[in-house]
Amino acid sequence: MVVKKKTATSKTAREQDKLVESLRQFIRAKGPNYLTDPNVTSVGIGYRKRGGKQTKELTLQFTVGVKADGHELEALDTTPIPDTIRVDGVDVPTDVLQRSYKPQFLVVPEAETPGRKRRLDPIVPGVSVGHVKVSAGTIGAIVFDKNDGTRFVLSNWHVLHGPDGELGDVVVQPGAHDDNRIAQNRLGILKRSHLGMAGDCAVATIEDRDADQSIFELDVMPEELGEPELGDKVVKSGRTTGVTHGVVRRIETLAQLDYGDGVGLQNIGCFEIEPDPATPPANGEVSQGGDSGALWMFKTGNGRPGKVVAGLHFGGEGKFSPDEHALACLPRSVFEKLDISLQQPSSEEAVVVQGYDPAFLGTRIDTPRLTAAVKDDAVQLNDTDVIPYTHFSLALNGVRGFAFWVAWNIDGTSLKKLPRKGIKFVKDPRLPDDAQIGNELYEDNPLDRGHLARRADLLWGAPLEAKKANKDSFHYTNITPQMEDFNQSSKRGLWGQLEDALFAEVEVDDLKVSAFGGPVFQDDDRLYRDRQISREFWKVLAFVEQGQLKAKAFLLTQNLNQLEALELDEFRVFQVALSEVESRGRFRFPTALRNADTLTVPESLAARTPLEDLRDIDWR
Numbered sequence: 001m002v003v004k005k006k007t008a009t010s011k012t013a014r015e016q017d018k019l020v021e022s023l024r025q026f027i028r029a030k031g032p033n034y035l036t037d038p039n040v041t042s043v044g045i046g047y048r049k050r051g052g053k054q055t056k057e058l059t060l061q062f063t064v065g066v067k068a069d070g071h072e073l074e075a076l077d078t079t080p081i082p083d084t085i086r087v088d089g090v091d092v093p094t095d096v097l098q099r100s101y102k103p104q105f106l107v108v109p110e111a112e113t114p115g116r117k118r119r120l121d122p123i124v125p126g127v128s129v130g131h132v133k134v135s136a137g138t139i140g141a142i143v144f145d146k147n148d149g150t151r152f153v154l155s156n157w158h159v160l161h162g163p164d165g166e167l168g169d170v171v172v173q174p175g176a177h178d179d180n181r182i183a184q185n186r187l188g189i190l191k192r193s194h195l196g197m198a199g200d201c202a203v204a205t206i207e208d209r210d211a212d213q214s215i216f217e218l219d220v221m222p223e224e225l226g227e228p229e230l231g232d233k234v235v236k237s238g239r240t241t242g243v244t245h246g247v248v249r250r251i252e253t254l255a256q257l258d259y260g261d262g263v264g265l266q267n268i269g270c271f272e273i274e275p276d277p278a279t280p281p282a283n284g285e286v287s288q289g290g291d292s293g294a295l296w297m298f299k300t301g302n303g304r305p306g307k308v309v310a311g312l313h314f315g316g317e318g319k320f321s322p323d324e325h326a327l328a329c330l331p332r333s334v335f336e337k338l339d340i341s342l343q344q345p346s347s348e349e350a351v352v353v354q355g356y357d358p359a360f361l362g363t364r365i366d367t368p369r370l371t372a373a374v375k376d377d378a379v380q381l382n383d384t385d386v387i388p389y390t391h392f393s394l395a396l397n398g399v400r401g402f403a404f405w406v407a408w409n410i411d412g413t414s415l416k417k418l419p420r421k422g423i424k425f426v427k428d429p430r431l432p433d434d435a436q437i438g439n440e441l442y443e444d445n446p447l448d449r450g451h452l453a454r455r456a457d458l459l460w461g462a463p464l465e466a467k468k469a470n471k472d473s474f475h476y477t478n479i480t481p482q483m484e485d486f487n488q489s490s491k492r493g494l495w496g497q498l499e500d501a502l503f504a505e506v507e508v509d510d511l512k513v514s515a516f517g518g519p520v521f522q523d524d525d526r527l528y529r530d531r532q533i534s535r536e537f538w539k540v541l542a543f544v545e546q547g548q549l550k551a552k553a554f555l556l557t558q559n560l561n562q563l564e565a566l567e568l569d570e571f572r573v574f575q576v577a578l579s580e581v582e583s584r585g586r587f588r589f590p591t592a593l594r595n596a597d598t599l600t601v602p603e604s605l606a607a608r609t610p611l612e613d614l615r616d617i618d619w620r
Helices: 011-034 071-075 331-338 463-472 495-505 578-585 591-595
Strands: 002-004 040-050 053-064 084-087 090-098 101-103 128-131 141-145 151-155 170-172 186-196 199-205 224-227 233-238 242-258 265-275 295-299 305-317 326-329 387-389 392-397 402-411 447-451 479-483 512-519 526-528 531-533 536-545 548-558 571-576
Touching (some): 011 040, 011 053, 011 084, 011 242, 053 242, 101 242, 151 186, 186 331, 199 265, 199 305, 199 326, 224 331, 233 305, 242 305, 242 326, 265 305, 305 331, 326 331, 402 479, 495 512, 495 548, 536 578, 548 591, 571 578
Parallel strands (some): 053 090, 224 305
Antiparallel strands (some): 040 053, 040 242, 084 090, 101 305, 128 170, 151 199, 170 186, 186 199, 233 242, 242 265, 387 392, 392 402, 402 512, 447 479, 512 536
């Protein structure tokens, strides 16, 4: 949401607003041309000052590195700025000021506020942060990915990225200048960044630390994005100068800054702030090196910090500039460019990667393909029998009411532990109700609603992504009837621990596994409450070990002859060949997966020995 700070009511004010909008468009279209002049450092909109006092005369303000006249201009290879420039039929006066700018990531000696430079947990905006190769800057805000709700810290490109950085690099809190213990202070990794017209901005992830959105020493939580206007009073909380107060004096400014070797001159859309004479900074500095990344917040009518963001601080005056000022990026541009929000979306609003990912392991492994004998029994969704959920997909047998197969991905690097409390089993509203088996099958008997794609396997990725996967796993399409304590009772829990055993026994590349599982449908399956219940289940685990794709298949048999007597019979787990799973499941795995199975077993199931322990599994 963008908040307008003022509403014009008088005719004069309306005319002024119209002129400002014309000047905005002029700077966006023509501003870059003026910055090709080596002496021009910025162009923006501001009021003229006379005798040190601000007037109400609106001007196109140009800043230059050196203010000169006559022949001196030729020596500087620069062109004089005209007294007026015609914009939409109006002759607008110009104002030329001597100013230069620089990004504020260089650290200079200053009075220290210890709390801002220590490692914090929870972290808060207003404290030290930086790329491992950058000295130090400031956390501006705790923000969220608009799509999946991932938490980020917001700061500048030159704080979290820098000329020597790249996406995925480590970010530390505090910055390396304040504490060089990199491993101990790791905060996360650089996720997104931008340096250009939209701003100097970047976000990094937050790992293994809590976060508080309230800004250090301002004690306000940013809630909305605003649009700065001339005369607005603002306040920021930066790593170096602490809390400083300012007044917006130029808007719709296009400033040119030199970001050094390999990056060079960059044009940044921004606005300019001067110290507030009513609340001057203690040392005369409205900002210094290390303040980059701080948020400027609008002040309320009573002079206190408000909850509306004015801008993202990224620079100040150059070394020889006679004027004290600060530069800030426009918040709307920054948030749109980085695709972030001040509010975390709900799990219902979260947009996540849908379905099983065939390319998850690097080698494409497509979902099983049903044989002609059963293909017509599959429920269709959007003209396909592959039905996607968060991190898994399945094919549903509309005649039996259960899945033919479920395919899911497991990312062992980002697994979460989430409770199942309060999550209800539900039918999928996208599919015909009569093609799904609901709770009517599970009431008043020892049948368990057993997950095919194991719930714990699906809880990975961004927080909201994992939460959505948690809920999706409880669709009845991912459920089959299994004897009570199925996973726990089967040979001391072997069936429910196959994925865990794989991670424990094998050096799995990137800790990634693709899994497949489902029931075996047989013509003589026991009929119970007008539904046939499978007595066998299968599971296949695919993984890469030292660059080689491998696949391991397992079969579990379940004796349901004692179902009416409510007695629990023993389950038996066997390691089998993929070809046997294909035959029993009436589908075909992709060639890449079949070629990855090297297990040799006796042809007859009766001749095989069931697994007695996880150590009996052949992972070779």
